Amino acid sequence: MPAPAEPEPAGRRRQIAEAVWRIAAERGLQMATVREIAAEAGVSPRVVQYHFTDKHHLLLYALQTLQKENERHGRQRIAALGHDPRVLLRATLEELLPLDDQRRMSLRVMTAYYARSLTDPALAAVFLHEGSPLEDLVAALISAAGLRPSIDAGREADLLVGGVSGLGLDLLHRRRTRADVLRTIDYHLNRILSSG
Amino acid sequence: MPAPAEPEPAGRRRQIAEAVWRIAAERGLQMATVREIAAEAGVSPRVVQYHFTDKHHLLLYALQTLQKENERHGRQRIAALGHDPRVLLRATLEELLPLDDQRRMSLRVMTAYYARSLTDPALAAVFLHEGSPLEDLVAALISAAGLRPSIDAGREADLLVGGVSGLGLDLLHRRRTRADVLRTIDYHLNRILSSG
DNA sequence: CCTCTCAAGATACGAACGTATCAATGACAC
């Protein structure tokens, strides 16, 4: 019984990380114990122990993997929309919202990790990239889409990224409706960009 | 030894709640065990057990008390500034930022609770007031301060509240400087309001 | 056929968790 039916030791870590995501999203990060993770992944606790040196490395790996996954999915969705800067800008902002089950789960997990990152430097490092790539991207898209006079693309991007993230969290709590959030985003894009 | 040296059973709950705040802010909510809370509060674990029916009620009480405390402090600070709507608006937004140790601790604690509220209805209820009082207040202040043509106070308030909160979280992570955040807020207030 | 190595099962250990139990203390009414 204790032998590998599949010759793939590579997908095991991924499989376990996905179990962490589901538990963190549905029951919270504090419920992600080794035994619960193993049960959710459909493996024995020993398998979790074998593939990660300790729980801290496991949680870190799950966060890093989810972040890469999000970025990959986001780029795919956005790249399929062409090259119109205004369309890309809108899509980039909407990527921050929990508009489907995948992004809803991801945002819940990331929120749990973010809170823990305030007291865990290893997790904090994942959230602290060099510079502000997302804000820079949004600012560049604003400039490329053409902005109205006396608009500062950088300052607009700074508030937009934080603001849309906040609206996304409100969506998680059902404190706002999706339609209202999208209307707020449209208002501000119309306000910032020149051509209607 | 096991007797009350002070005849004040009223402040005990408060004293214990403050211990929760310090632990949650400095080490995270998952470190707020009954024994740690008791040690931080300078009492025996039995005292914690006696004044709260269980840990869930304790954590809920600590959250509710901190929220009231924040609102009280915020109102005090803002009320001391007079009645100029523009000044009040700026102060209301800055109240969301971790500009001193008190607010820095509070924001860290609230962030930890917020994450947990995603999987805990009792905690979520604390964050879900009726309507959106903060957004409504900001919108009212924008209108009172006088807004430029074709500005929607409600939509501006929606993005401002979320955006400034996001900037505050960036401050916690030292991802932005305080001066940069304040400059971003100034930019948007100048953009929204009519008179320079 | 043998052996070496990777992967996993089975189990256990010490620590820490939330909570329960029982006794003891001090303040106070009478």
Add this chain to the structure above:
DNA sequence: GTGTCATTGATACGTTCGTATCTTGAGAGG
């Protein structure tokens, strides 16, 4: 004095935690 009641000390119970240990199975190389 002497009960009474609110509060606290001291201790223990059962559970769950992360992790360590030992063993077993499968496939590859010689």
